[in-house]
Amino acid sequence: MQYRIDIKSGNKLSVLGLGCMRFPRTLAGIDMKKAEAIIMSAVDQGVNYFDTAWMYPGSEEALGLALEKNKVRDRVYIASKLPIVLVKKAADFDRFFDEELKRLRTDHIDYYLAHMLTDLASWENLKALGIDAWIASKKKSGAIGRIGFSFHGMGGEFFKLLDAYPWEFCQIQYNYSDENFQAGVKGLTRAAETMPVIIMEPLLGGKLVSGLPREAREIFRRAGGEGKVPTLRGRPFSPAAWGLRWVWNQSQAAVVLSGMSDPAQVLENAALADVSAPGCLSAGELDVYRRVREVFNASYKVHCTGCGYCMPCPREVNIPGCFAAYNTSYAIGWITGMQQYMTSAAFTSARSFGPGNCAACGACEGHCPQKIPIAAALRAVRKRMEPPPVRLLLAAVRGFLGRTRAPRR
DSSP states (O other), X not given: OOEEEXXXXXXXXXXXXXXXXXXXXXXXEEOHHHHHHHHHHHHXXXXXXXXXXXXXXXXXXXXXXXXXXXXXXXGSEEEEEEOGGGOOSTHHHHHHHHHHHHHHTSSOEEEEEEEEEOSHHHHHHHHHTTHHHHHHHHHHHTSEEEEEEEEOSOHHHHHHHHHHSOOSEEEEEOOTTOTTSTTHHHHXXXXXTTSOEEEEOTTTTTTTTTTOOHHHHHHHHHHHHTTSSOOBTTBOOOHHHHHHHHHHTSTTEEEEEEOOOSHHHHHHHHHHHXXXXXXXXXXXXXXXXXXXXXXXXXXXXXXXXXXXXXXXOTTOBOHHHHHHHHHHHHHTOHHHHHHHHIIIIISSSTTOBOGGGOOOOOTTGGGOTTOOOHHHHHHHHHHHHOOHHXXXXXXXXXXXXXXXXXXXX
């Protein structure tokens, strides 16, 4: 495993970090056996940065249990997050933080973030509640090691936030699909001058893997099959490998988070990390990304990463499922998208509906890190995925199933 130095603390951080938002799940919650296997495989491969959050259901508990059970807490850095959207009063700081310590089975959190800061006004609201003094107290006691923030707003606000507090690290979304999105490459470059920058969504929530159009996959396949790039364990790079390698090519990225879903992915990504370093990409390889980006962005209509922050919907619309199927219908084909739509959007529970049930209440849009105009996007989804014949079929099926509430017309 390669490591990069946290210039604020001198800590050696693994260039590959484990993103704990998408642990495998069963109907009862996180599959602890599989989650533990992933966590311990990461530890064995030298990964020492584990990113979780209050807002990730069951994630903190799973991570804490696995680290305690295997007695490896002192070998890793835990990063977790204060759910600022839920903070209403000063007492909430301790209420959330103390519960996180219990979940994680630890007495300190090494890297603690204000979760989902979008603008300077959000930070000023927290300051009015006394977060400055609270952070100072926790750092003095050792309960918090390093303090940072995860950013989910527009680029200009990122620079304001950088100057608003003596942050010790930050976390941004960054991938090859759009290096100017949110903080972007300018924000990455500026922040890295004074602090480690943690990269989230390097594969855009998996969309740069499972959501790649056939044409984009073919571009990668041809490039990897002609000896133009190194192979990994005798095989051409996968789309995931291409995506991660693009970020590791940049020295400003301290840690790249990957939401690995099984130990095999951990092994593959760890091996990839060993052969990826700043400046590892040739001009020809960078041109491969340019061509893939053009194809991908032409087919990727709604930039949803499937994070689920918009859920639950008060009208029980499966918002991420709708957008995933919609994007698939363009990237892969309408029939494949429709198959996905029927299983992941229209009928995912006894009272789950597609986009026709959206009341445009706006409850979801304020929580969306990507700033998607969700109500308008859902209308576009319904227009494509529910032409009149399909709409009639859905109405008939819902009637047959005895639905008690019909979608709004």
